[in-house]
Amino acid sequence: MANEFMSLPEADRFALTNVTLPAVCVEGFDAPQHQGLISVDLVIADGRIEAILPASTAPADLPYADLRDGMVFPCFIDMHTHLDKGHFWDRRPNPDGTFMGALENVRADRMANWSAEDMRARMEFALKSAYAHGTKLIRTHLDSIPPQPDISFPLFSEIREEWKGRIELQAVALLPLESVLDEAIFAPIVATAKRHGGLLGGATRLLPDFDRILETHFRAAADNGLDIDLHVDETEEREVLTLEAIADTKLRLGFEGSVTVGHCCSLARQDDDTAKRVIDKVAKAGISVVSLPMCNMYLQDRHEGRTPRWRGVTLFKELAAAGVQTAVASDNTRDPFYAYGDLDGVEVLREAIRILHLDHPLDEAARVVTTSPANILGRPDIGRIAVRLPADLVLFSARRWSEFLSRPQADRIVMRNGKGIDRRLPDYRDLDPILEK
Known part of the structure; x- marks a missing residue:
């Protein structure tokens, strides 16, 4: 999967380091906040979040992607x-x-x-x-x-x-x-x-x-x-x-x-x-x-x-x-x-x-x-980041709210079960057969 700002490790167990999370979306981990954002490392294993750790403390032997303080949301x-x-x-x-x-x-x-x-x-x-x-x-x-x-x-x-x-x-x-x-x-x-x-x-x-x-x-x-x-x-x-x-x-x-x-x-x-x-x-x-x-x-x-x-x-x-x-x-x-x-x-x-x-x-x-x-919607298992939940995440190069809100974040990575997905959008021409009746 090509992306302009980073690529993900191919391993089944890896770390996302120097990650910025909206604290309101995180369960089971507390850290100092700035504008509601916290800095962490995430350990991903077999498609799920294995651990949420203080920034720069992920095990050194793990393959990793350094987000350089990029923001991560749940899907x-x-x-x-x-x-x-x-x-x-x-x-x-x-x-x-x-x-x-x-x-x-x-x-x-x-x-x-x-x-x-x-x-x-x-x-x-x-x-x-x-x-x-x-x-x-x-x-x-x-x-x-x-x-x-x-x-x-x-x-x-x-x-x-x-x-x-x-x-x-x-x-x-x-x-x-x-x-x-x-x-x-x-x-x-x-x-x-x-x-x-x-x-x-x-x-x-x-x-x-x-x-x-x-x-x-x-x-x-x-x-x-x-x-x-x-x-x-x-x-x-x-x-x-x-x-x-x-x-x-x-x-x-x-x-x-x-x-x-x-x-x-x-x-x-x-x-x-x-x-x-x-x-x-x-x-x-x-x-x-x-x-x-x-x-x-x-x-x-x-x-x-x-x-x-x-x-x-x-x-x-x-x-x-x-x-x-x-x-x-x-x-x-x-x-x-x-x-x-x-x-x-x-x-x-x-x-x-x-x-x-x-x-x-x-x-x-x-x-x-x-x-x-x-x-x-009765789905408290979705829309948050917590240990044991699926690693269904959206990764951004933006580090702070001002950066996040000032651009459309077209270079984001969407991760499902710990793997990046193909983010190509459907072509509007695909609709021509039904719209040109």
């Missing part, structure tokens, strides 16, 4: 994506970049093109990109407007099995919440999600009988042993604040499953008293929040001929300070909801730090694409 977790939507921008772009433009063009493309063959090509392209960038776990939402679930979920299950050991996959049925009260539509979606080991999702908005919709949704999840992951309040409109109703419903029903909410944009539009009341309820209910800063900044407050006045993201710091589990993720990639992106954890972290001001200090910034999303 990334991308906990909110849309693999079924990705990479058809060239076929059907969003002409004005608005939320409604996105809805209309996704709907049109889904009806015209979303066969298993089409979706497989786009999902495989996305997964190849994510893997090359260093991602190990992805949760994707799958549009579940009938008859699409009968195509998307069986395909997802096939791909999940094919990618096992490279990228672990979870899926959420993204269903229209107005369909929840229609048993003929809702029951088959629930059954499909359960059959394929998925979650129940949906996008909230102000609807008649909204409280009954939420209760029916939660009860169906409870009865079928399903967790919940919802798109919530993805709007700048202050009057749309369904997050509070979700917290109330979880508390009232005593729902014991995991509940994750994404976006929560309108929370940032509330007065301080309202925001605090809602945040306290979210914390009490044990609901996790994932922010999608790149997509939200792209869509929110977009009006023709007018410069946006706000960033579109939720009250991330306030939620975290209240004890809410928080993370960030990619969301859409190269589709009408977001024209850009490549499922790159470095890009997500870099942009999140800038957009959400997760710096000053940067001590815990790395958690939002590693340990925190892993914990939320």
Whole structure:
């Protein structure tokens, strides 16, 4: 494997010396920190981390690679994506970049093109990109407007099995919440999600009988042993604040499953008293929040001929300070909801730090694409660096946060089970057969 800044030993047991780690990602080892970074040596044996040692103390007889203080992360977790939507921008772009433009063009493309063959090509392209960038776990939402679930979920299950050991996959049925009260539509979606080991999702908005919709949704999840992951309040409109109703419903029903909410944009539009009341309820209910800063900044407050006045993201710091589990993720990639992106954890972290001001200090910034999303997704074995865990790591030449955040880190090494992988990204031309219909 060629790389611009270093190469790895070929031995089954070797050391990475003079390594800089984000302390928030490390378990079972303490050392003096600077900006949340610590200096260590790592001993890798048979694809796993054998030891974490003080810098420059690895056994002298081991083959080694000297990182010269380069940073190392655990592989990334991308906990909110849309693999079924990705990479058809060239076929059907969003002409004005608005939320409604996105809805209309996704709907049109889904009806015209979303066969298993089409979706497989786009999902495989996305997964190849994510893997090359260093991602190990992805949760994707799958549009579940009938008859699409009968195509998307069986395909997802096939791909999940094919990618096992490279990228672990979870899926959420993204269903229209107005369909929840229609048993003929809702029951088959629930059954499909359960059959394929998925979650129940949906996008909230102000609807008649909204409280009954939420209760029916939660009860169906409870009865079928399903967790919940919802798109919530993805709007700048202050009057749309369904997050509070979700917290109330979880508390009232005593729902014991995991509940994750994404976006929560309108929370940032509330007065301080309202925001605090809602945040306290979210914390009490044990609901996790994932922010999608790149997509939200792209869509929110977009009006023709007018410069946006706000960033579109939720009250991330306030939620975290209240004890809410928080993370960030990619969301859409190269589709009408977001024209850009490549499922790159470095890009997500870099942009999140800038957009959400997760710096000053940067001590815990790395958690939002590693340990925190892993914990939320029920995978505490991923997204951290610890003895006996697989040596699934991303190695950088950058030594400090300023270096890391100032370049795209295109020369990174991705290590899986102690070996460097082929980091060549798929060629966009690979998609031409499905995009040039």
